[in-house]
Amino acid sequence: MNVASPQPLHRSLGLTDEEYSRIGEAIGREPNDFELAVFSLLWSEHCGYKHSRRLLGRFPTSGPAVLQGPGENAGVIDVGDGLAVALKVESHNHPSAVEPFQGAATGVGGILRDIFAMGARPIAILDSLRFGELESPEQRQLFGRVVEGVGHYGNCVGVANVGGEVEFEAPYEHNCLVNAMCVGLLDAGRLQSAGAAGAGNLLVLYGSRTGRDGIGGASVLASQGFDEDSAGKRPSVQIGDPFTGKKLIECTLALIDAGLVAALQDLGAAGLASSTAEMASAGGVGLDVDLSRVPLREPDMEPFEIMISESQERMAAIVEPERWPEVEALCARWDMDATVIGEVTGGGRLRVLFEGEPVGDLPVAALTDGCPRYDLERTRPARLAGPCRFPPVSDPTAALRTLLGSPGIASRRWITRQYDQLVGSGTVVRPGGDAAVVRLTPSARAIAVSLDGNGRRTWLHPRRGGMSAVCEAARNVACTGARPAAVTNCLNFGNPEHPEVAYELAEAIEGMALACEALDLPVVSGNVSLYNEHAGHPIQPTPVVGVVGVLEDADLAVSAAFRETGDVVLLAGNGPAALDGSEYQKRLLGEVAGEIPEPDLDAERALHGFLAAAAAAGLLQSAHDISSGGLAVALAESAILGGVGVDAPAAEWLFDEGEGRVVISARAGNVPALVELAGSLPLRELGAVGGDRIVAGAAVIDLSDATGRYESAIPELMGDR
Amino acid sequence: MSVRVGVVTFPGSCDDRDALRAIELVGGEPAQLWHADDHLHAADAVIVPGGFSYGDYLRPGALAARSPVMRAIVRHAGDGGPVLGICNGFQVLTEAGLLPGVLRPNTGLRFRCHDVGLRVQRPSPWLPQREPGDLLEIPMKHHDGCYFADPATLAELDRYGQVLLRYEPNPNGSVAAIACVTSREGNVAGLMPHPEHAVDPLLGSADGRVLLAGLLGLARTPAAA
Amino acid sequence: MTRVTVTVRPKEGILDPQGEALRRSLAAGGQPVLAVRAGKLFDVEIDAASDAEALALAEQIAGDLLANPLIEEHRVDLAGEERAG
């Protein structure tokens, strides 16, 4: 095994001495190198969640609509009409830092496989990105390449990219974040599982051939701090092939339609090692795997390389022997290599052969459930402080102009127009507003989906930041008129072995859990990415939350754009807001400090209910959630998106940020009905739609000027107009 | 008579399912065509849909143009049968020699997805009830949509009235803002924007129905071309 | 088995936006670069009885598939012998 190092092998593989002896006890002898390599990967944070699993237990994961909670490749919820959607978000941070284009592309490829492994046709991709400040040429290059990579894969496989988010903050400069979410559609009765079953059934590998891609990717790239010597990690770059990825989607869905597969599992981190272990574990069976049968792209690969290779575009299936000829034929129709590489056994052991010789014999349970689970020592970071005092905003107009042109707020169109938002002919509300709305053709139903996180707010107050991420994603969905139904999430944090990071992680999870409970949102899937740091400096704690909501009638979807002159503009909800951690504080006062206010979760829930009811009654012309940049920016965005001005002299606290507030517009005649619906929920008239200026309280700016600054900021930074 | 419209599926086709659905919406009878078949399942008209056939490797459309089903489509076109190439399908038809010119990378060298204005240049059976000067709004989404043809070819396109639509504004550097061309006989047409994504006002536009209706019309009365 | 290299270049006078973009960013970086033309190359392993046969086959593949004669020119050489166009 080619891990040259003075220290014992297990340590260079990232295992502690204590973990090493646990392995010995678990298998009742010294593991050989092959077995040790497999353990080191399955017991890594990336595959085994050894530092985060206990904390994840805090999430509510059940609910009437949940068909599949955490534990499978993706979560699945019932959305009515006999339909279900699968959802999951996953990180590809470190691979993207090493090779931005391929890292981002294979990130998208990976999350797609998690979705169709559930038997769902992928219908929507979203991406959540973090980079350093765009003033730096390196960061612009990184940003540009990542966006190209995300677009390249999604565009080629024909899955609409309907949303996401991007922020630019110094702490991400050396550790960018690339999280990709996918939503898939399936018949509620047709869930697939990864659980292998039926001794004698065949283990089939299909898709691309296996090469040395990403050898050590999981353990080296994902579970150790990322620093200077990225050079040493270069050989393990994975190359994505979206063309094969597309064939893999169609071929897999065809196999399922024909009822030919008993179980399905994608090959992701740690390749065959983790896939075979997960399938055997989920089915409570054993597997015999013959590595010499795996079709190789490169000659003379070592058994351990074949076992842990992260070559992309591969799937594993369990097939009944009599079905194999049909499987082989269907794969051939899609020009896919398919090979029987092993079979299901009763034993509960993962036995691996190579050229007739046993190379490993491991108890499945030890590999998966046996993974150590650690409690983390936590320390409250000293930086956490109380609220700031702020001088009154001196020049609101100048502040609004600055914010509209700041990378944190400016239009994301430069990104979204590089993505196919339309394939599938379901995109009712395109990216640019709050949540996207995708019709579940041929049903009249639609889902609304949003992906959000806010590292700055979480850095200032981890628990409230966690709450805020859930509230914002759910509120974005509610703005379209949809009822938020389920959550997926990706936890991007630093090294959890640092007590302050552990505190951030635990507190953010607590905040997310509290918000999910209050809003009745089950967490059905997610992913954890730790060790996001550079030279000992962690990233801002960044929980990223994806929410899917359901609309009974796609025709009633509401967008963020103002529609008609004369429509009344109102502020719905008045959750607590402040300038602490706001874009205003960062851009105009040049600092990020203070304490974000505690979200009012009951009010948030009432607000979402009000929006759904108002949309269902057809009372809303537009609804736009107030987040970065506060009320003034929300008003300006609705005006810019609608191409019509707004006169809202009654607007105040223009730049404060917080949860629980939405700007809506409605025909004058519908206002009484809205007031009635709102009940005790605060509903304040701010002004009216119309004119060619944006008047937000004391801030006044021409619509054309605002639009120009908002639309051109990022294209200009990126050097194309 | 209901027109049977075959929609080709190559490995890597993405918009084939949308095209089949759109044909149904405009009253045609959709039929799936497979790249490896050398016949058209008795289709009266053919759509070569969008996507990334063969991953767009080598040149967009180059590998698909050499697949068995294309031989059947070339025969069908030779007999005057109507063929519509959309996006990647347009690229395939130029690579197969059924349409003049070639699609090259957008001059901005980026993929672009957004609605685009298309100005009608001349009356044509492809554009029923539309007159020169009318504007269609249809989404586009491509990286290689920059239409190129040499001056001689451009002169011929004008002489024989083969340019049906021009971009307004030009989003990808296409020569003379050309968005949609036909074969000299008029029964084969190609464009980069996506009519099949523009058949329902709820999704932004229904202007795409025009070209699909044109395709059905041509199948009913081939002479019209 | 014979290894042949096919090189494909944009024809004289054909606009090459990629090459031009590269030139611009190099020039912006202060490099004394006057022009860049971007092309492609393909190393093809052919099962042929002779070099001549392999070259003939490669020429055919290049003409039919690898290059688009409207905008590109190509040449075929035994690997290790190809020249600039």
Place this chain on the structure above:
Amino acid sequence: MTRVTVTVRPKEGILDPQGEALRRSLAAGGQPVLAVRAGKLFDVEIDAASDAEALALAEQIAGDLLANPLIEEHRVDLAGEERAG
């Protein structure tokens, strides 16, 4: 003015999806093609005092911009002299 050709090829062992797709479709078409690797080439015109200077500059440009050292290898030759990698 010196004309230099930079050839860029996927590194050994690095997946080349384009070459693989080409091989498959050529083989499907009955061509005796065993393998295809797809690369790029750049003809660069450099304003340099000597060939040596031009080559050195091209080498630097190739490493920084034209090739991605993680997944590609490159070579630099005076136009008319480049060889297969």
